[in-house]
Amino acid sequence: MLPPSLQDITAPQGICYGCGGSNPHGLHIKSRWDADGVHLIAEHQPQPQYTGWPDLVYGGLIAMLVDCHSNWTAMAYHYRAEQREPGTLPRIDCVTGNLGIKFIKPTPMGVTLTLRARVEGEVGRKSRVVCEVYAGDVLTAIGDSVFVRVDTGQLAAAAHGREG
Numbered sequence: 091m092l093p094p095s096l097q098d099i100t101a102p103q104g105i106c107y108g109c110g111g112s113n114p115h116g117l118h119i120k121s122r123w124d125a126d127g128v129h130l131i132a133e134h135q136p137q138p139q140y141t142g143w144p145d146l147v148y149g150g151l152i153a154m155l156v157d158c159h160s161n162w163t164a165m166a167y168h169y170r171a172e173q174r175e176p177g178t179l180p181r182i183d184c185v186t187g188n189l190g191i192k193f194i195k196p197t198p199m200g201v202t203l204t205l206r207a208r209v210e211g212e213v214g215r216k217s218r219v220v221c222e223v224y225a226g227d228v229l230t231a232i233g234d235s236v237f238v239r240v241d242t243g244q245l246a247a248a249a250h251g252r253e254g
Contacts, residue, residue, distance in 0.1 A: 095120035096130070096162050099177040108158035119155065121162040124206070130163045132205045140199075147197040152223055155205055156233035157189050160219040163207040164237035171213040185245065187216055187236040197223070197230040207233075215239050 097109050097120055104110035109119040117134065124131045134155055142148035164184045169176045197203070207221035221233035247253060 092120075093122060095122050096166055096176050097121060100165070100181065106158065108154050109162065117154075117158075119158050119162075121159050121166070121207075123166065129206045129208050130159065130166055132159045132162075134203045134205070136199060136203065138199070143196075145199050147199055147203070147225075149191075149193060152193070152197060152203075152231050153189065153191050153233075155203065156191055156221045156223065156231070156235070157186055159205045160189075160207050160221045160233055160235050161186060161237050163219050163221070164209060164213075164217045164239075167209040167213045167217065168239060182239065183242045184217070184237040184239050185242075187238040190234045192232045192234070193230070194232065195228060195230045197225050201225040 097104055097111055101110070103112050105113045107113055107116045109121070110116050111118055119132050119134060121130045121132045136147045136151060140148045140151040161184050165182050166176060168182045168184070204224045205221055206224070207219055210218045210220045216236050216238050219233070219235050219237055221235070222229055223231040223233070
């Protein structure tokens with residue numbers, strides 16, 4: 091039995107398409123600390139509608155998986171840096187500042203994907219996350235991205251022109 095995911099603990103009502111447990115059409119990505127205490131791990135089995143070229147996973151799906159899992163990695167590291175358990179208040183939220191994906195090999199359909207992510211360097215307002223994507227034992231993509239800690243209420247207000 092796996093322990094509860096960070097998404098289930100911290101954002102049980104989350105609606106994000108990639109990782110929100112309350113999105114009925116979403117992928118429901120679940121991120122958990124690896125036994126090594128350094129990486130966060132998530133697994134995903136791509137469904138046929140996410141085929142790119144015949145028998146290969148669509149690159150946009152890989153980018154979305156890296157984005158969501160890396161963001162949760164940044165937030166998990168922030169909780170750890172503050173010596174707090176995920177789910178404690180005030181909630182920590184991050185957004186994507188820069189998403190970088192390097193596709194190394196084609197990613198086959200029909201194989202469970204494993205994402206292994208860690209914060210590289212300092213945990214700060216902006217944190218760099220490296221996320222490896224494996225199809226079975228084969229490394230197929232690497233994400234190298236920056237995530238920014240934010241107040242989501244202020245962020246939403248600014249996006250809708252309600253800045254005060």
